[in-house]
């Protein structure tokens with residue numbers, strides 16, 4: 001059970017108010033028509049699935065309905081940091097298994 | 102292998118059951134195997150069994166980091182059915198169903214497969230249209246199925262609230278009489294015992310920590326306990342940890358690992374002799390032979406490898422169950438747990454070659470792979486034996502996420518389990 005800080009509301013709220021929306025920082029191809037099948041498939045379907053630190057997108061669905069980012073450990077479930085859309089994470093993985101490709 | 106029988110039971114009772122043979126050996130590994138299976142869950146063990154039995158390949162090791170069946174196999178809610186929408190998946194799950202029907206005899210091990218029927222409830226007009234479409238598709242594929250109205254459902258499950266006085270009244274259901282449940286750990290143990298009898302080595306408490314790849318082909322695996330063990334072919338069958346093995350091999354999978362929770366109640370007298378699933382209110386329930394209500398629902402939406410989930414998910418599940426069965430509202434829960442499920446974007450598995458030669462993957466079964474255990478092992482064994490994917494496995498290539506030939510089973514098949 002997570003107790004999550006919404007950076008927009010400036011408050012901690014229970015997990016039920018939020019939805020996890022998967023991997024953060026996915027960049028949409030600038031020219032989608034120029035993508036080959038592999039690049040397009042990877043953009044649509046392939047997600048980082050680290051055993052360790054994960055940067056992910058969340059929405060405060062039953063609150064302000066705004067998106068924000070979270071860095072979380074997928075094994076201990078510890079929330080390492082919350083940061084706004086457009087910002088970069090400050091807690092990043094150092095080792096191979098923890099996730100950065 | 103010591104065969105089990107009623108007579109054996111009688112004979113061993115004379116020596117107070119102290120002289121039963123061990124169910125499998127605890128071998129020291131060889132330096133090299135023809136095939137190494139990573140992951141000793143039901144699917145890995147079934148693969149090893151059919152490799153030996155159907156293809157005569159017995160120089161095989163199953164490497165398991167914990168104990169056999171300790172992953173999702175012995176954590177699941179054991180629902181078995183084959184009423185999937187699309188031809189590719191319907192064929193695969195029905196192939197498994199046919200193997201289930203003779204499995205206890207084949208393994209000489211009672212997997213307690215009980216064809217008590219599975220109901221998938223519909224609560225909206227769209228649910229009912231989907232159900233009708235799916236049952237028609239099933240019948241065209243030779244899979245048993247019927248569409249029932251609330252009155253007929255009530256006859257099968259008298260304690261369920263089939264009235265109009267609910268938030269989402271039950272409008273009908275699909276009914277697969279051949280569906281049911283099986284005892285999950287017996288499935289793992291039965292396959293392990295069968296494989297062991299052919300000489301397959303089961304290496305428990307041994308983790309694969311890296312792969313040995315030379316010139317684009319796999320030649321062995323590195324373990325934490327025995328160093329490098331060589332192999333001609335390697336099959337990875339590690340469910341939620343598939344992304345970790347793929348990373349060792351240097352490619353990505355379109356798989357995300359999520360916690361999926363389940364729970365059982367205190368044991369009560371027999372009250373439910375079938376399986377009830379609802380996609381819309383989202384919960385499912387059956388009763389085990391011990392008397393516990395076995396309950397589950399959906400994944401926790403965030404990625405996780407921790408084999409546990411959050412409380413709100415349990416609460417939503419219980420709301421659905423109590424809505425369907427008001428009579429269960431005072432029953433207390435006994436235990437609750439989680440597994441790590443490997444979900445794929447199209448809710449179908451990956452049974453596939455990989456960019457690394459001689460390395461094969463079987464994963465992505467997500468929330469619903471228990472029912473496929475014998476079928477999955479059967480087709481994966483054929484693929485590992487010949488080096489070419491079995492025709493039933495071919496559509497489940499990992500490259501479908503590049504060429505677009507997805508097999509969309511989302512929701513189409515009732516609850517995702």
Ligand SMILES: Cc1cc2nc3c(=O)[nH]c(=O)nc-3n(C[C@H](O)[C@H](O)[C@H](O)COP(=O)(O)OP(=O)(O)OC[C@H]3O[C@@H](n4cnc5c(N)ncnc54)[C@H](O)[C@@H]3O)c2cc1C
Nearest residue numbers: 140142143144166172173174177178180309440470471472
């Ligand atoms: C709560 C829950 C309920 C479910 N309910 C149903 C249901 O009702 N019906 C249904 O059909 N399906 C259900 N499922 C899904 C089903 O359990 C799985 O799809 C299926 O059991 C997967 O089997 P497996 O053998 O592939 O994986 P697992 O049983 O998870 O086996 C994988 C094994 O690999 C091992 N492993 C991982 N990494 C390594 C490594 N590096 N080295 C060595 N070993 C490793 C693990 O320890 C594990 O034992 C449910 C799952 C859960 C969690």
Ligand SMILES: [Zn+2]
Nearest residue numbers: 006009060064
């Ligand atoms: Zn907010």
